[in-house]
Amino acid sequence: xxxxxxxxxxxxxxxxxxxxxxxxxxxxxxxxxxxxxxxxxxxxxxxxxxxxxxxxxxxxxxxxxxxxxxxxxxxxxxxxxxxxxxxxxxxxxxxxxxxxxxxxxxxxx
Amino acid sequence: xxxxxxxxxxxxxxxxxxxxxxxxxxxxxxxxxxxxxxxxxxxxxxxxxxxxxxxxxxxxxxxxxxxxxxxxxxxxxxxxxxxxxxxxxxxxxxxxxxxxxxxxxxxxxxxxxx
Numbered sequence: 001x002x003x004x005x006x007x008x009x010x011x012x013x014x015x016x017x018x019x020x021x022x023x024x025x026x027x028x029x030x031x032x033x034x035x036x037x038x039x040x041x042x043x044x045x046x047x048x049x050x051x052x053x054x055x056x057x058x059x060x061x062x063x064x065x066x067x068x069x070x071x072x073x074x075x076x077x078x079x080x081x082x083x084x085x086x087x088x089x090x091x092x093x094x095x096x097x098x099x100x101x102x103x104x105x106x107x108x109x
Numbered sequence: 110x111x112x113x114x115x116x117x118x119x120x121x122x123x124x125x126x127x128x129x130x131x132x133x134x135x136x137x138x139x140x141x142x143x144x145x146x147x148x149x150x151x152x153x154x155x156x157x158x159x160x161x162x163x164x165x166x167x168x169x170x171x172x173x174x175x176x177x178x179x180x181x182x183x184x185x186x187x188x189x190x191x192x193x194x195x196x197x198x199x200x201x202x203x204x205x206x207x208x209x210x211x212x213x214x215x216x217x218x219x220x221x222x223x
Contacts, residue, residue: 004151031208043199043214050209086152090208095140095159096167097208099151 003027006087006100013107019074021103023087026068033097034061034072035086043086046072077107110135115200115215122190122222130185130218132200138213140206141183142167143175145196146217152199158183159206190222 007022023032034046047054047061049070054061058077063070074081087100116131134141142157154167158177172194174186183202187194198218203210 002151029208033208033212035212035214042216043201045211045213048209048211088152092208095142095157095206095208096154097212099153101149101151 002100003098004087004089004100006085006103008103009101010104011106013077013105015078015107015109017077017107019077019081019105019107021072021085021087021105023070023072023100024068025070025087025089025098027089027091029065029068029089029091031090032063032070033088033090034070035088037084037086037102039083041083046085074105077105079107079109081105082107112136113200113202113213113215115198115218117218118216119219120221122187122220124190124192124222126190128187128190130187130198130200130220132183132185132215133181134183134200134202134213135181136202136204136213137180138202138204139180140204140210141177141200141202143173143183143185144199144201145169145194146199147196155185155198187220192222194220195222196220 037043049063058075060073084102086102088097113134143155144152156175158164200215
């Protein structure tokens, strides 16, 4: 079993829909990252979470440490949100991050 | 600031050739790392550096060498390219090591080994 599991693998939505992408992990962590990768593009950091919830524009990220689970929500989705969303976790003070396989989101107009 | 830059963007090699992928950052970040991204897999760490003169192996280091002579530069060398090294390579940096630091990624290098 991978240390970091994302669901769903693929997600297709209509513009304006509320999107949820999930990330579950199997070990204790000190931080969780959400990243965005547009097709053929580079990778951009969206959030770093160690507890609670963060919001940036239409994006909201939550984490439940006890349940070892995080969600990334996109409100009022737009075609420009189409991208791969990647979850990554870090343990203790270890430099290394462990990455999920990503969720491919397609938002149709 | 240019952020993290990588060259080249694309490269085709023949089996057995060697080459160096360049990575530079202008943010005075201590921590730099190299990842490879393959279809159906998460990013995997090849090598990392916590400062000039200090490097260490990641998850998949075989066939790759790194050095860190300056804070800014972290080149990745393929010693004798193999088809299994066909991948997209990303360089990343952060202010310091540790999982709570924001990671800044370069635009990637798409490498094909024939």
